[in-house]
Amino acid sequence: xxxxxxxxxxxxxxxxxxxxxxxxxxxxxxxxxxxxxxxxxxxxxxxxxxxxxxxxxxxxxxxxxxxxxxxxxxxxxxxxxxxxxxxxxxxxxxxxxxxxxxxxxxxxxxxxxxxxxxxxxxxxxxxxxxxxxxxxxxxxxxxxxxxxxxxxxxxxxxxxxxxxxxxxxxxxxxxxxxxxxxxxxxxxxxxxxxxxxxxxxxxxxxxxxx
Amino acid sequence: xxxxxxxxxxxxxxxxxxxxxxxxxxxxxxxxxxxxxxxxxxxxxxxxxxxxxxxxxxxxxxxxxxxxxxxxxxxxxxxxxxxxxxxxxxxxxxxxxxxxxxxxxxxxxxxxxxxxxxxxxxxxxxxxxxxxxxxxxxxxxxxxxxxxxxxxxxxxxxxxxxxxxxxxxxxxxxxxxxxxxxxxxxxxxx
Amino acid sequence: xxxxxxxxxxxxxxxxxxxxxxxxxxxxxxxxxxxxxxxxxxxxxxxxxxxxxxxxxxxxxxxxxxxxxxxxxxxxxxxxxxxxxxxxxxxxxxxxxxxxxxxxxxxxxxxxxxxxxxxxxxxxxxxxxxxxxxxxxxxxxxxxxxxxxxxxxxxxxxxxxxxxxxxxxxxxxxxxxxxxxxxxxxxxxxxxxxxxxxxxxxxxxxxxxxxxxxxxxxxxxxxxxxxxxxxxxxxxxxxxxxxxxxxxxxxxxxxxxxxxxxxxxxxxxxxxxxxxxxxxxxxxxxxxxxxxxxxxxxxxxxxxxxxxxxxxxxxxxxxxxxxxxxxxxxx
Numbered sequence: 256x257x258x259x260x261x262x263x264x265x266x267x268x269x270x271x272x273x274x275x276x277x278x279x280x281x282x283x284x285x286x287x288x289x290x291x292x293x294x295x296x297x298x299x300x301x302x303x304x305x306x307x308x309x310x311x312x313x314x315x316x317x318x319x320x321x322x323x324x325x326x327x328x329x330x331x332x333x334x335x336x337x338x339x340x341x342x343x344x345x346x347x348x349x350x351x352x353x354x355x356x357x358x359x360x361x362x363x364x365x366x367x368x369x370x371x372x373x374x375x376x377x378x379x380x381x382x383x384x385x386x387x388x389x390x391x392x393x394x395x396x397x398x399x400x401x402x403x404x405x406x407x408x409x410x411x412x413x414x415x416x417x418x419x420x421x422x423x424x425x426x427x428x429x430x431x432x433x434x435x436x437x438x439x440x441x442x443x444x445x446x447x448x449x450x451x452x453x454x455x456x457x458x459x460x461x462x463x464x465x
Numbered sequence: 466x467x468x469x470x471x472x473x474x475x476x477x478x479x480x481x482x483x484x485x486x487x488x489x490x491x492x493x494x495x496x497x498x499x500x501x502x503x504x505x506x507x508x509x510x511x512x513x514x515x516x517x518x519x520x521x522x523x524x525x526x527x528x529x530x531x532x533x534x535x536x537x538x539x540x541x542x543x544x545x546x547x548x549x550x551x552x553x554x555x556x557x558x559x560x561x562x563x564x565x566x567x568x569x570x571x572x573x574x575x576x577x578x579x580x581x582x583x584x585x586x587x588x589x590x591x592x593x594x595x596x597x598x599x600x601x602x603x604x605x606x607x608x609x610x611x612x613x614x615x616x617x618x619x620x621x622x623x624x625x626x627x628x629x630x631x632x633x634x635x636x637x638x639x640x641x642x643x644x645x646x647x648x649x650x651x652x653x654x655x
Numbered sequence: 656x657x658x659x660x661x662x663x664x665x666x667x668x669x670x671x672x673x674x675x676x677x678x679x680x681x682x683x684x685x686x687x688x689x690x691x692x693x694x695x696x697x698x699x700x701x702x703x704x705x706x707x708x709x710x711x712x713x714x715x716x717x718x719x720x721x722x723x724x725x726x727x728x729x730x731x732x733x734x735x736x737x738x739x740x741x742x743x744x745x746x747x748x749x750x751x752x753x754x755x756x757x758x759x760x761x762x763x764x765x766x767x768x769x770x771x772x773x774x775x776x777x778x779x780x781x782x783x784x785x786x787x788x789x790x791x792x793x794x795x796x797x798x799x800x801x802x803x804x805x806x807x808x809x810x811x812x813x814x815x816x817x818x819x820x821x822x823x824x825x826x827x828x829x830x831x832x833x834x835x836x837x838x839x840x841x842x843x844x845x846x847x848x849x850x851x852x853x854x855x856x857x858x859x860x861x862x863x864x865x866x867x868x869x870x871x872x873x874x875x876x877x878x879x880x881x882x883x884x885x886x887x888x889x890x891x892x893x894x895x896x897x898x899x900x901x902x903x904x905x906x907x908x909x910x911x912x913x914x915x916x917x918x919x920x921x922x923x924x925x926x927x928x929x930x931x932x933x934x935x936x937x938x939x940x941x942x943x944x945x946x947x948x949x950x951x952x953x954x955x956x957x958x959x960x961x962x963x964x965x966x967x968x969x970x971x972x973x974x975x976x977x978x979x980x981x982x983x984x985x986x
Contacts, residue, residue, distance in 0.1 A: 277489045277637050281575045284485040321550055321569075325543035328573050332539040336532050355582035358535040359575050364489070367573045421740040425778035429485055430652050433645030434752065440638035441631075441756070448633065466872065469925045476942075620945035620952070621764055629758035631711050642756055646770050650941040653777050654932065 266389030272365060273396040273436075274443040279363045282356040283400055284432030290413045293401025295342065295349030297394045300360050302338045307331035307366045308374055308386050320371065327367050335361040365389060396439070404435060477655055480580060480607050481614035482648040487576025491611065492640055495618035503564065505615055507549070507571040509608025512580045514545055516604025519581045520597050523588065538581050539573075546572040580607040617647055663718040663760065666902060669852035673843035674727045674897075677833035680826060685735035686792030689832050693730040695739055699746040700726030707755035721760055721903075722750050728768040728897045731833025732890065732937070733775075734786040736799035741779050745771045763903040765944055769894075772937050784808065784933060786829045805830040807888035811931040814875045816884050823887050834893035844896050853900035856912030861895040861936075862886065863913075864920020874928055889927055894936040895920075906950035915950055919943050 272278045279300065286292045311327045318326070335358060342350055342357075350357060369389075374382045405411055408427035410419040425431045480486040487508070494504035518541040526534060546568065553564050571577065584603045588595040594603070618640060624630075625639040634642070681689040704722035708715050726746045733742060749771035757764045775783050785802040793799050806828040810816045818828045826836030834840075847853040865885055873881030886892060899905065899916050906912045919939050926935035 277492065280488055281485040281579065284488070321547060324569070324573065325546060328539045328543060329536070332536040335535050339532050355579060355586060358538075358582060359486075359579055361535055362539070362573045362575070362578050364574070421738070421744065423744065423778050425649065425774065428649075428652060428777065429483060430645045430649035430777070432485065433488075433641050433648055437634075437638045437641030437643075437645060438752070438756075440641060441634040444638065445633040466925050466929070469922055470929055473926070617945045620948040623952075624757065624762055624764055624948065627758060627762050629762040631756070631758065634756050639757055642752060643764065646753065646765060646773075646941065647944070649770075649777055650773050650938050653773050653938050654926065654930075654935075654942075 266385060266392040267395065268392070269447070271392040271396065271443065272369075272389050273393055274440050275447075277440075278365055278369070279360070279393060280436060282353070282360060283397060284436055285429055286353050286356050287397055287400040287404060287432060288408060288427040289405040289411075290398070290401045291346075291349055292352055293397045295346040295353060296356070296360070297397050298346065299338055299342060299353075299357060300363070300393055300397075301390050302341075303331055303334050303361050304363065304365055304390055305386060306334045306338075307361070308370055309383070310334070311366070311370050312375060312379070312382065316375065323371065324367055327370055328362055331361040331366045400432075400435065400439070404431065473654055475606070475610065476613070476651050478606070479610040479614055479651070480576070480583065481611060482644070482651050484579065484583065485575075486579035486583070487574055487611060488641075488644070490570060490574050490576050491615050491618060492637060493570065494611075494615045495622050495640075498619070500567075501612075501615050501619055503567040504571060505608070505612040507564075507567045508576055508611050509605065510549065511542065511545060511571055511577045512604040512607045512611075513601055514604075515541055515577060515581055516584055516600040516607075517597060518545070519585060519604075520595075520600035523585055523595075534582075534585070535578075538578060541581075542572055542577060576607075576611060580604060583607070614644075618644065663721055664716075666852045667718075667721050667724055669847055669850050670724045670897070671727070673839075673847060674724060674731065674833070676839055676843070677731055677836055678727065680836040680839055681731065681735060681832040684789040684826065685787065685832060688793045688795055688797075689735035691795045692733065692735060692737055692739070692742060692832075693727055696726040696730040696742055696746050697723045699743050700750050703747050703750040704755070707751055707759070711755065711759065713759070719760060722754075725749055725754070725767040729771055732768065732772050732831045732893070733783065734802075735832040736787050736793050736802070738779075738782055741775060741782060745775045748774050760903065764948070765941060766898045766901050766904050769898045769937050769940050772934075773941050776934075776938070786831070788829050789827050803829050805933065806835075807890070808931075808933050810874075810884055810888050811927055811933060816880075816888070820883075823883075830888075831890060831893070834890040835887075837887050837892060840892045840896060844892070847896065847900075852902070853896055854902055854905035854909070854912045854916075855900075856909030857900040857905040857916035858895050860913035860916025860918075861891070861899045861920040862916075864917040865891055865895075865924045865936075866920075868921050868924040868928075872928065885924060885927070889923070889936060890934045891920075891923070891936055894934075894940060898937060898940050904944070904947055906947060907954055911950040911954065915943065915947055918946065 266272060270276065273280060273283055282296050286296055307327070307330050310330050314323055314326050339357065374386060377385060402412065404426050406417065406419060407423050408431065410417060410422050423431070426435060477483065481488060481491055490504065490508070494501050519538060522534065522537045522541065526537065549568050550565060553568065554561050557564065584600055587603065588599065593599070621643055625643055626636055630639050678690065678693050700722045704719055705715060708719065726749070729745060729749055730742065749767035753765045753770035754760070754763065754767040784805065786805055787793060787799055787801065788803060791801065806816060806818065807830060822828055824838040826839070828835060844858060848855040848858060866882055869882045869885035870878050874885060875881050895916070899919050906915050919936065923936035923939040926932045926939065932938070
């Protein structure tokens with residue numbers, strides 16, 4: 256894959272925003288314990304992020320950085336309103352469960368900071384494809400987390416009971432989310448290392464403890 | 466004895482360990498002592514002053530238009546963000562270059578916004594908290610909670626980034642699992 | 656005093672011998688089920704260690720056998736009739752997540768057994784904190800019946816402890832399979848301290864912390880009873896030996912280790928006193944991991960400073976000697 260393709264499509268696998276960038280992890284840790292929550296979060300995140308970044312791309316580039324960041328945050332806060340109203344129709348139960356994490360999706364770093372650092376340095380079409388790939392990256396992780404945690408914590412798949420021998424109740428709790436996401440990040444890096452054939456570059460930090 | 470119980474209660478109410486708010490930010494803060502002090506300080510300012518402003522918003526905002534709360538909170542944080550940058554530029558020009566990245570990092574994130582929404586939720590459930598003092602002290606407490614969580618992570622930072630940790634888990638994944646196990650111990654005390 | 660580094664395999668051997676005596680006592684009270692559970696845990700721990708080391712591309716050495724002692728510690732903290740599935744998951748959590756994910760024995764952060772115990776406590780509290788009475792022997796695949804709360808639970812909630820001192824010493828009261836044999840634990844503590852296989856500072860600190868608060872703010876009307884029962888219930892003695900005083904986790908210097916243990920003892924006692932939190936010491940020992948790491952960091956700094964100071968002094972002395980010799984040659 257050449258550099259341009261990597262930059263555009265990397266959001267799904269090569270540089271996943273959750274597993275590699277550790278962005279938007281709070282909702283995944285706290286609310287990603289059932290498929291229903293995952294669906295509701297996927298809808299909200301995808302809609303808010305896509306629309307906000309798209310609208311933000313029209314903000315004049317010459318403005319000072321701080322002003323632009325505030326404007327991006329305001330745009331996403333405005334986009335949040337219709338998205339929330341629509342969610343009340345489609346996912347009334349999940350909104351209650353997701354609680355404060357719903358509005359927090361609107362101040363995610365993909366919108367507020369990555370827009371400047373990544374998206375607005377690209378051509379419009381590349382930006383849209385890259386944005387979609389980043390959103391898809393989040394969606395896949397969210398879906399996988401919701402599915403596995405629901406299965407092993409509650410013994411259900413999308414609220415339908417399945418036969419799981421021993422349930423691990425702790426997986427539905429915040430600490431379960433932390434540990435599960437940590438394990439997923441490690442597995443993701445391991446697989447990425449195997450695929451890229453570069454076993455050395457798997458860590459973001461390396462400190463000698465001697 | 467009461468001090469120990471208060472300390473446990475503070476840990477149990479910690480927004481990072483119990484609600485994962487500001488987890489990504491804490492990973493940056495725990496990197497060095499300078500990062501820790503600066504980020505924690507700026508976040509505490511944001512949560513404390515932001516909570517005072519959030520109280521005024523909650524006082525005015527009608528429940529029928531509660532969906533506008535995020536917009537108003539964003540305006541508040543935006544104003545605070547600009548004001549803090551301006552204040553540092555005017556009164557601490559020498560440290561401006563150093564400090565501004567911490568202000569950028571701390572303004573719009575889950576730690577600050579999540580604190581405001583959490584306080585709002587708590588106040589909605591417990592009427593006695595719905596006053597300026599209640600909001601400000603809860604905001605300050607959240608900042609202190611952030612510092613405690615950052616200290617917990619700082620203690621293990623070198624070990625979690627050691628070359629002895631398997632490459633796939635070195636750094637962030639190990640930090641997540643470490644925080645998860647500490648969070649699990651806190652949860653089991655409830 | 657700072658311990659000389661001993662090979663981990665020797666420490667493991669000492670720990671294992673004491674654990675096996677506890678397992679023997681457990682067999683006496685709970686029958687073959689207890690031995691089978693320990694076997695399942697040890698085999699799972701060994702297999703998990705082998706696989707993890709292979710994934711980490713490291714060779715298995717005798718020092719890595721500590722995985723079996725960690726698994727056995729965990730088995731002895733469980734009721735003898737613990738569900739096998741849960742036991743296997745717990746051991747996997749201990750060895751893979753709490754130990755090898757952070758780099759294994761070369762980079763220990765948590766006590767694997769303590770972390771796994773808290774994990775089980777948060778997910779399967781009911782199974783973990785219900786026990787069979789001593790002398791009720793359950794078959795290997797039999798479903799346990801007549802489960803009761805532990806003597807610790809009763810003491811924490813009511814302040815009563817209906818067992819004679821003799822029964823207490825022999826472990827003839829309901830509780831975790833290996834954590835109730837007080838006489839054996841006391842002997843194990845002395846032997847392990849003399850053999851320097853556990854941190855004496857941490858052990859004494861924990862006992863002093865718990866004991867001091869048990870006397871100052873007693874749980875029952877009699878201070879001596881409060882002291883006695885606070886030390887024998889809630890796995891205090893067992894945890895003080897095998898978890899808090901674990902050489903891999905506790906600070907190296909006895910001075911720091913003592914305070915580390917003291918804080919754990921005091922806080923866990925307060926939690927039991929104010930919240931009747933059964934086996935709080937295990938939870939507190941996990942929570943105190945950052946403190947242990949902080950102490951270790953401090954120790955490293957002190958060692959570095961001492962080495963630098965020694966090097967400077969040696970250099971100064973050498974310079975002085977050289978100057979003296981030069982002056983003598985001029986004369």
